[in-house]
Amino acid sequence: IFDGTDAVMLSGETAAGRYPVEAVRTMARIIEVAESSGELVHPLPKPQEGLALARIVAKAAVQVAGDLKAKAIVVFSFSGASVQLVSKFRPPVPIVGLTTREPPLRRMALMWGTDSALVPERDHSRDLILSAEEVCLRGGYGQRGDSIVIVSGIPGGHGGTNRLMVHRLGSAPD
Secondary structure, rough: OOOOOOOOOOOOHHHOOOOOOHHHHHHHHHHHHHHHHHOOOOOOOOOOOHHHHHHHHHHHHHHHHHOOOOOOOOEEOOOOOOHHHHOOOOOOEEEEEEOHHHHHHHOOOOOOEEEEEEOOOOOHHHHHHHHHHHHHHHHHHOOOOOOEEEEEEOOOOOOOOOOOEEEOOOOOOO
16 A cells, blocks of 8 residues: 555455455555555656656646646546556546546556546547546536646657646637
């Protein structure tokens, strides 16, 4: 928990033992205490080509979302890696991971604080904003007038996270 893991699992023996419900409750209490202690470490992978900028953008997105009291951080991700980077910083708001592919959608389901959705492939900034707005308003991640933080890569594709934008819901360009 302290090193920023996204998920924990019980062993098969524990889950099938005499007290599986109690084991889950105990584990949940331990996790809640650990997460509320404020002693979480934000481990990040060693810099690799393309990841340094993505890591900086992810950290900035979390900071901006907290400072502005944004309702969500929306991350467009081809592989799920950018969503994972944002998740590692444990933002104070929900992360909405958007992707055009099923495999990263499934991976995002295990990432801390993340909800995910499939969206159509978009090439233009205006279309990304429209997708983010639609998912946030439909999913209850704010109302018109609320701010969201959008993380994406222009041009899109793997390893291209290089953009952070603050958007007010309801003000998408036509």
